[in-house]
Each structure stands twice: as structure tokens, then as C-alpha cells.
Amino acid sequence: MKEQPKHIAAYEFYRDLPKRSYQQVATAFSVSLTSVKKWAKAFNWQERVTVWDNAVREGVEEGALEALVDTRVEEIKQLSKALTEIDAVMPMIFDALQSATYEDEKTGERKVRIVPETTQDMVALYNAQSRFAAAKVKLVEAVRKIRGESDNTNLNTTLVVRYEDPPKSKDNKK
Numbered sequence: 001m002k003e004q005p006k007h008i009a010a011y012e013f014y015r016d017l018p019k020r021s022y023q024q025v026a027t028a029f030s031v032s033l034t035s036v037k038k039w040a041k042a043f044n045w046q047e048r049v050t051v052w053d054n055a056v057r058e059g060v061e062e063g064a065l066e067a068l069v070d071t072r073v074e075e076i077k078q079l080s081k082a083l084t085e086i087d088a089v090m091p092m093i094f095d096a097l098q099s100a101t102y103e104d105e106k107t108g109e110r111k112v113r114i115v116p117e118t119t120q121d122m123v124a125l126y127n128a129q130s131r132f133a134a135a136k137v138k139l140v141e142a143v144r145k146i147r148g149e150s151d152n153t154n155l156n157t158t159l160v161v162r163y164e165d166p167p168k169s170k171d172n173k174k
Contacts, residue, residue, distance in 0.1 A: 001042050010039060015049055047076045075142050082139040089132045096125035 006029070014025045022036045029036075040046065051072035099121045101110045 001038075003043050007039050007043055010036065011043060011045055011048065014040075014045060015052055020049070044073055044076050048073055075145060079139060079142045082135045082142065085135040086132060086139070089128050089135065092124060092128035093132060096121055096128055100125065 010025050010029050010031075013028055014020055014022070017024060022040060023033055026033045026036045048069055051069050055068050103109070104111050
């Protein structure tokens with residue numbers, strides 16, 4: 001849905017209410033409460049209002065206020081894009097991990113095979129993990145920027161690896 005002038009007017013009405021209420025917007029614009037809720041979600045009203053309120057508190061001049069809000073809304077769109085990327089990568093990671101694990105016959109737990117079935121499985125897992133990490137970093141940076149925090153992100157990751165002999169197949173048991 002593309003934001004139309006009526007959506008902008010409804011948002012500005014909502015933003016300027018002393019006590020914000022979607023119901024008041026619905027009444028003023030002669031539309032259903034459901035429509036107003038859809039508009040609010042589709043056009044990021046809550047994020048825009050938060051940015052607006054923060055800018056007013058900071059004493060940003062009127063002319064700069066709209067530009068700041070537009071910038072922050074663009075940043076929120078970048079967050080959504082990063083989340084979409086993460087959602088796209090997750091199934092790849094799960095598939096690759098599934099192919100590199102087995103179920104322990106005694107405990108029923110999933111355990112990782114040291115050597116994936118194919119080189120393609122390892123490459124897929126590595127690529128998915130790399131894309132996931134890059135998307136996560138972009139997401140964290142954008143969130144911090146919107147909040148006015150430092151965008152200097154420091155990631156620490158620990159991988160714990162334990163070696164166990166793989167289970168012997170029934171055919172190879174002595």
C-alpha cells in the first residue's frame with residue numbers, strides 16, 4: 001500500500017492529538033478503526049511518533065523536524081529490510097544444520113557430525129551464517145542509530161566444539 005495524502009493527513013492528526021487515539025482518527029476521518037490500525041501499521045505511525053516526540057524533546061527546529069522524521073522512517077525501513085534478509089536466511093541455516101546432524105540412538109539428542117555429507121552442505125551453512133551475521137550487524141547498527149546511541153557495534157561470538165567419535169553403524173558393530 002502506498003501512502004496517500006489522506007494517510008498523511010490522518011497520521012499528522014494522530015501525531016498532533018494531545019492524547020493519541022486511533023479511535024479519534026477513525027471518527028475524524030469517517031473510517032473504521034480497523035482501517036486506521038492498518039494505516040498505522042503500514043506507515044509506521046508508532047515509530048514516526050516516537051521519532052517526532054524525541055525530536056521535539058530535543059528542541060529540533062520546526063523545519064528540521066520533518067527531515068529528521070523522514071530520515072528516521074527511512075532507517076526503520078532499513079530495519080525491516082534487514083529483518084526480511086534474516087527471515088530469508090534462517091531456513092537455509094536450519095536445512096544446512098539438519099543435514100550436518102544426526103540423532104543419538106541412546107539419548108535421542110541431535111548431535112553434529114564433524115564432516116557434513118557433502119562439501120555443498122558445508123558451503124551452504126557457511127554462506128547462510130555469513131549472510132545472517134551481516135544482516136544482524138546492519139540491524140543492530142540501525143537500531144542504535146535510531147535510538148541515538150553509538151553505531152559502533154562490537155560482536156563477540158563463542159563457538160563450543162566437542163569431539164566425539166561418530167556412532168558406529170549397525171553393519172560395522174563388532
